[in-house]
Amino acid sequence: MKQVLVSFVICCCLNFTIQAQETVVIGTVLNADQQPIEDASVQLGQFFSSTDRRGQFKIIANYLPVQLLINHPFYELYEQIVLQQTGKDTIFLAITLITESTDLEEVTVNADKIVWAYPEKSIHIIDFDLRDYGMLLLCSAEKQCFLRLVDDNNKTLFDQPVRKNPLSFFHDCLDGIHLLYQDSVVELMVLYDTLFLLPPASIGEFKQSLEPCALSKDKYVVFKQLGPHNKALDYTLVNRINQENRLLYQAADTKQIKSLDAYAAENDIPAIAMLKANTSQQLSDDRKKWQNARHYEQNLIKPLYIPIVTVNDTTIIFDHFKDSMTVFSADFSINRRSAISYHYFDFWQNKLLVNEEHTRVFAKYEDRGLVKLREIDPHTGSVIGVVQLDKHVYPASIQIKGRFVYYLFHRYVDDSINYVYKQRID
Structure with missing residues (x-):
């Protein structure tokens, strides 16, 4: 019982990171003419209501x-x-709704x-990578x-055979592209109509040399290091010319770290020795610890999502x-800070997408396979x-270039085929 109770309490603590406090939210819903809107449905988290004749x-x-x-x-x-x-137990909101468009021409355009x-x-597309002049496709056929x-008109510029069972492409921080396998990584040198495959490196070498590099800009490189239970993160800035380095940014969820320390100690993580049990009770206890260890590895130590990106230089x-x-700023001194809240929208996937031009940022949300991107x-x-994303569920490898979002869609009718689609976003 103690084992189950400790696990339950810790899981609750880990998942409850927002502020628990009763707050009254009072809103007034108006149209563009500042007239109240009656019978609008209102959902605030798990609570529902509707507006009265005053729009409140x-x-x-x-x-x-x-x-x-x-709605x-x-x-x-x-x-x-x-x-x-801060300091308020009542929040007042003034909300203006926009009239739903019924323009027939707009509907026709959206359909296409x-x-x-x-x-x-x-051709089965395993993965793809958008280029300045077309796409690099990782394919399987026969x-x-x-x-x-291929170029922008889908004309094939070259084909290059590769070893079977590739997993995906990987971009390093220096804008290099690699082909990932279960046991190795192959760097690709892509020119306009030529491709060179460099000698493969082991997954261990990849994790040590390429994975920690988070960003490269001018003479600087930024390296990422995760701390205890993946709930702490350091970004270190390195000057490639003189090799000087300094701590650029640091974050740590100390409450979760302490909770996970206790959880790991209670369940003998990482050492679980089920085969050494001498009694059925010991075996039962060890089995619970083993199950909790799997839960720890698969769910509890997901890294803090704190990406570093370049947008508009x-x-x-x-x-x-x-x-x-x-x-x-250009020298990596702090220019300004702003509050963000978009990640509190429902179905946030802990994912930001930057377009190929590095001018726009999108947050990804997914509900039962349907994906929404908020810019x-x-x-x-x-x-x-x-x-x-209107047409397909569970789109994968989402990338954005120009006025389109590109993605892979898996055809459920034929389990062996993925296709690349694009949808206009502007």
Whole structure:
């Protein structure tokens, strides 16, 4: 019983990181003419309500931040993250809904905005990489694996056979591209119409030399190191010219680290010796510890998601643990900080996507296979647009270039085929 109770308490502590406090949220919902909207459905987290004839609603929330959704058949869906306001137990909101568009021309355009990006029915696409002048495809056909480079018109520039069972592409921080296998990594040198495969490296060499590198810009390289239970993170800045280094950024979830320390000690992690048990009770206890150890490895030590990216030649760290974004100057001194809250929307996937031009940032959300991308303003951290991937469920390897989002779709009718599609986003 003690074992089960400890595990339950720790799991609750690990999953409850938002502020638990009752707050009254009072809102007034109006249209563009500032007239009240009656009978709009309101959802605040797990609580539901509707607006009265004055366009008002009132909900008591037991935790913040939380997602607010307002829906009405004549208006576009409204969504917002309601944040806790220091020292206040009542929050007042003024909300304006936008009339739902019924333009027939717009509907017709949207119906044609999803197209087959590489129309070859017999080619299974394992992965793809967008280039300045086309796509590099990792393909399988007739029991052979190969790389195919195509231009913007899908004309094949070259085919290069590769060893069987490749997993995917990998981009390093120096903008190199690699072919990943279960046991090795092969670096690719891609010119316009030529491809060179460098000698393979082991997975151990890959994890030691390539994986820690998070970003390269001008004369600087940024390396990432995870701390205890993957709940602490350090970014170290290295000057490639003089080899000087300094700590650029640091974050740690100390509460989770302490909880996981206790959890690991209680369950003898990492050493589990089930075969050494002498009695059935010992075997039962060891089995519980073994199950808790698997839970620890698969669920509890997921790393803090604090990516560092370059947008419009500016380096930004998005800290989803501290609810902030930090913008750096050219010399990597801190320029400014802003609050972020987009990661509190439901179905957030702990994933940011930067387009190929490095000018736009999108956050990924997925509900039962349906993916939504919210565009994030790199200057303020606020949401400035929403893209719904309309046609396919569980799209993979999502990439964005120009006015399109590209992705892999797995055809369930034929388990051996993936195709590349693209959808217009502007």
